[in-house]
Amino acid sequence: MFTTASHISRRQCLTLVCMATTHSVLANTKADKRDFHYQDGPKDGKSCASCRMFSLSTGGVGVCAIVDGDVSPKGWCMAYSSRST
Numbered sequence: 001m002f003t004t005a006s007h008i009s010r011r012q013c014l015t016l017v018c019m020a021t022t023h024s025v026l027a028n029t030k031a032d033k034r035d036f037h038y039q040d041g042p043k044d045g046k047s048c049a050s051c052r053m054f055s056l057s058t059g060g061v062g063v064c065a066i067v068d069g070d071v072s073p074k075g076w077c078m079a080y081s082s083r084s085t
């Protein structure tokens with residue numbers, strides 16, 4: 001279905017976000033970071049800090065509406081969705 005994280009289209013990304021959101025709602029859980037290729041650094045200038053799924057929590061870390069656990073504001077995953085679009 002998908003090629004690589006670097007070649008993901010906007011449509012594929014939206015599909016992933018919908019799938020993850022549906023999964024989270026139905027199972028009342030968040031997705032595993034590995035399923036979305038989460039990394040602690042930015043990718044192509046994109047990072048969690050500018051993603052609409054990110055909320056800053058305490059201690060310089062944040063939480064994500066999709067993936068489980070603490071996420072770095074400098075992190076990134078393939079479900080990235082810009083706040084500005």
Ligand code: SF4
Pocket residue numbers: 038047048049051052053054055063064065066067071075076077078079080081
């Ligand atoms: S880039 Fe991924 S891990 Fe980071 S806030 Fe967005 S959806 Fe969550």
